[in-house]
Amino acid sequence: MLPFTYSRPRNIGEAATAGAQPGTEFIAGGTDLLPLLKEGVRRANRLVDINDLPLGGIRHEAAGVRLGALTRMSDAADDERLRRDYPAVVEALLAGASPQLRNLATVGGNLLQHTRCLYFHDAAMPCNKRQPGSGCPAWDGQNRGNAILGGSRACIATHASDLAVALVALEARVVLGARHGEREVPLADFHRLPGDTPQIETVLEPGEVITAIFVPAAPYSRRSTYVKLRDRASFEWALTSAAAALDLAGDTIRQARVAVGGVATKPWRLPKVEEALAGARADRSIFHAAAELAAQGAEPRQFNAFKVELMKRAIVRALADAGSLA
Amino acid sequence: MSGSVGQPIDRVDGPAKVGGKARYAADFRPSGVVYGAIVTAAIAKGRIAALDTTAAEAIPGVISVIHHGNAPQLAYAPMDPRPIVDPKTGEALRVFQNDQVLFAGQPIALVVAEEPEQAIQAAALVRASYAVGNAASDFSHASLEARPPEESRHPGGKPGALRRGDADAAFAAATRRVDASYEQPAEFHCAIELHGTIARWDHDHLTLWDKTQWVDNDRTEMAHVFGIPDDNVRVISPFVGGAFGSALRSWPHVAAAALASLLVNRPVELVLTRRQQFSSVGYRPRTVQRVRLGADDNGRLTAVIHEAVAQTSAYEEYAEMVIEPPAMLYSTPTLRADYRLAPMNVNTPCPMRAPGIVTGTLALELAMDELAEACDLDPLRLRLLNYAERDENKNLPWSSKSLRQCYAIGAERFGWSRRPSAPASRRDGHWLVGYGMASAVYPAHRAPATAHAELRADGTASVTSAASDMGPGTYTSMTQVAADELGLPINAVQFELGDSLMPPAPVHGGSMTMASVGSAVQAACRALRAKALDLEHPNRLPQDRGAMQQAYARLLARHRLDCLTAETEAMPDDAAGRFSMYAFGAVFAEVRVDAELGEIRVPRLLGVYAAGRIVNPKTARSQCIGGMVGGLGMALTERGQWDDRFGKIMNASLADYLVPVNADVQSIEALFVPEEDPWVNPLGVKGVGEIALVGVAPAILNAIHNATGRRIRSLPATLEKVMGC
């Protein structure tokens, strides 16, 4: 851990200016960042604490819900309307981390949490994401937790967030604040594929802050669900997960939204699966057939090949669960 | 006078722990203390070619960077005989004595600084370059060259082979057979308290505040490292925040802290990081076991063949009793058991809760379940059919054995008769439901121990012994024994432990603290009471415990005594030569497996134990359910994820090395069968610390088979293994 300076700006402008300096990290709940700093995985000599920025609060509007970036995961999970109108979001929140962590962790920080790739976390190991050009030992190493979708030879680290999977299925947008105003980016375009530059994880510009997450109210939002699979019952990231949302007319699917987690280098929406479902009957055989399409382009490695099958089954389960919601 | 032994007394140290007053090793603050941080080797084998410490030394607050290039040669006098916690062959790692690297994660330098953060920052800046050697990092490869433990050739050494009759011929002739291999990964203790040591020199006297399960041996080992008399070293360790075997030995960081303190002439605190716990202290070795069981058509065993290969380090041989359970748990006319070690470039493994026994029992109990299927018998019935009426391994009668009662009570309580008779035949929604069971066993050991007891002027008593309490409740149970012997209420007795200045106690391991130290406490208090009775006619002492304290106070006053003391050593008698002594148990598990998604949940675990007398049913139950949770982890989540290329564990954190969390534990119950054993020790106790881990993992894996029809033969049982993809 390097010695660092600490500042606590009161408005976005100050935060953006401070955050744009090299060697700076924003800190919100700190649940992701602090362990990384201590282990020398992230190296910062300036910490900019954003907790004094006016970025809290949950606002329900006709068009959707706006979650301030500093909303604690537990507060979002406890929000009755969120639970009623966007159940997948609350299920993903409650399936993440532990109650203690959720009390501290923010939803903005959750989208920006770092991968759980074992090699990224051991500062003594090569890792292209941590140290560009040093190599990717996960490719031929302990890669059970790594991605089968969206990877490159340089990096197969998964994006670890549960919340982001539910949000990307519900077509959420991320609101970004900078010195001169705000812009909105679809969450699906917010994270970048690793390609040759796995160290660049998002489209955030230096100094830019996530100010809010906006989830549109859509016909499928209420009939949405999140299925998470892991080795222990709590306090663990997803080995594989699936979010599904259905807009039904009787037992015909008007439209569907499907995304998966624990298997891809970013929160992974599955448009082909969604297309196959649109207009079809909501039954298991259709779900199975559609889920088959999820694995197109999958590139499993030695210890994560099982995820191809597991992912399909998780999608089927999520669709079935969503279909049976009242 | 009703005894407190046998009562569910609350932990006497509970308030101190909950209130944050219990002091663990790194909680002490000798004045002027400075902080160390370890630099570890990045390669698994070779030589340190150069160490560049310039950048580290430039960090403000850094006092010294100690390494093989500047450390003095230390005495490292051989210990003869070696303490039971050290391997019998090979050489313990010596800190900073040469340029050799024997495993990745080996300490190669120590930074000492005014503040811990400065030390940590500087440690990251020490640059080592290496002449890289050819490391033995691949277990399957190393297994090919596995050999029986060297120590098996010496008296008292753990055996490399056990034989009875011609097991191979009997197996070949058997009409029912099982032949299967079982793999167990390296497992890590993961106690919440990090290993830490504070060392302070006062001239040629060394004081250590250390996380240790054996202050006496820690003292003696450090005296040998520095070539000073035992009496010049004092080790203090009043509380240990879990250890499970990881603090039996004195690891290199203890010597490193003492060396640093010597060189910088200040007290030095050195706490390992969580990641360093995975390479600087031991772990349960990775093991592969092939088991062949032969039986006749009625399910009577005719042959047991058990071959185990375990990893050890390149510099020491750590051997365990893996082949003991197959030799004694069931009756079999023939037996061939072989145990071999595969040296690798790893740090030396060490005992972890129920060392060896849990490993051997795992394979045996999984194979027994397979044999039950091959014989078309209920698994419990198969075990009863092969019940061992005496120890056929040692050829001795049992001092006591109540395993039949464990089976019967367990089966009753659990509802074993409702076990789905065919695999994969019971379904509840998404869930496949199965039942499984396994036997548990652990030897009842005892070693010499001494206790000092003292009556004070106010009639209260203080009892001491250099024992340890890593969580089981030593403070409480010893207080109970002492209170009963002295006829005092619990709150009039104070038991102290964890200081090498106290009368000697054996290692706090092998489930023998109650048997050994408890017997010494009993004997010392009995002697003390006799002394009191010598002074005063017994008729003048009351029966009531409250009154007893006043009576003692009056007695001391009358005789103008400040205190009255007794010190007694309790020695094991020769009963261990005439009887075989073990605790036994039976574990039952219900498992649910998601039929499509493979997720495994364990809604019910029941352990029934016959472990002699239970001094405190409350702490004993806590210890057992803790052990059973450990077994749950062994079954479903725990494993070191080893990378052959780097020779290291990659998931070296509590976020990635998965131990069970509360949500994994649903109904978990531990019961004790009343058992009187006149032979084990004066208290009649057998210890429950280790046995509670034994049998849990095989019960769960057997239940998974019952639920799904799938045999999982490598731990942990993760969802891809049950899904078969």
Ligand SMILES: Cc1cc2nc3c(=O)[nH]c(=O)nc-3n(C[C@H](O)[C@H](O)[C@H](O)COP(=O)(O)OP(=O)(O)OC[C@H]3O[C@@H](n4cnc5c(N)ncnc54)[C@H](O)[C@@H]3O)c2cc1C
């Ligand atoms: C043991 C453990 C288990 C966990 N399990 C799960 C799990 O199962 N599922 C899951 O989804 N998550 C899990 N998490 C992750 C946890 O949810 C995240 O650590 C948390 O959400 C991060 O939020 P934070 O506010 O603490 O972020 P911080 O740690 O403060 O920040 C994380 C990163 O985001 C940046 N940042 C934060 N806020 C902003 C902002 N508004 N604008 C720009 N940059 C910002 C920081 O600079 C930093 O790089 C787990 C974490 C731990 C420690």
